[in-house]
Amino acid sequence: MYPADRRYTKDHEWITVNGTHGRVGITDYAQKQLGDVVFVELPEVGRGVTQGQAAGTIESVKAVSELFSPVSGKVINVNATLASKPETVNKDPHGTWLFDIELSSPGEVDTLLTSDQYAEFVK
Numbered sequence: 001m002y003p004a005d006r007r008y009t010k011d012h013e014w015i016t017v018n019g020t021h022g023r024v025g026i027t028d029y030a031q032k033q034l035g036d037v038v039f040v041e042l043p044e045v046g047r048g049v050t051q052g053q054a055a056g057t058i059e060s061v062k063a064v065s066e067l068f069s070p071v072s073g074k075v076i077n078v079n080a081t082l083a084s085k086p087e088t089v090n091k092d093p094h095g096t097w098l099f100d101i102e103l104s105s106p107g108e109v110d111t112l113l114t115s116d117q118y119a120e121f122v123k
C-alpha cells in the first residue's frame with residue numbers, strides 16, 4: 001500500500017531521496033482524510049525549510065491542513081501543475097509530488113518511518 005522506496009512522517013508526508021535531493025508528497029492516508037483537494041499552496045523556490053515545520057497548505061472541501069517538510073533544506077522546485085489541477089493529489093497521491101528539496105542534513109531521512117512502520121502507524 002505504501003511504496004517501500006520512500007520514507008514517511010507521522011504528519012502523513014512522504015519523501016523519496018536521490019543523493020542530496022528529495023521529492024515530497026502526501027500519503028494516500030492523508031488524501032483520504034482530507035477528501036477532495038481543491039487548492040495547494042506550495043513553498044516558494046529558494047525558501048529554506050526545517051524538518052517538521054510547515055512548508056505550505058493543502059485545502060480540501062473538508063478543511064485546510066498544513067504541509068510539513070519531512071527534512072530540512074532548500075526548496076528547489078515545485079509542482080506547478082497543482083495550481084490548476086489540485087485534484088491530482090487525490091487520484092495518485094504516491095505518484096503526485098508537491099516540491100523538491102535540497103537536503104541540508106541528509107541524516108534526517110533516517111529519523112523518518114519506513115513503509116512498514118508507517119502502515120502500522122496509520123492502522
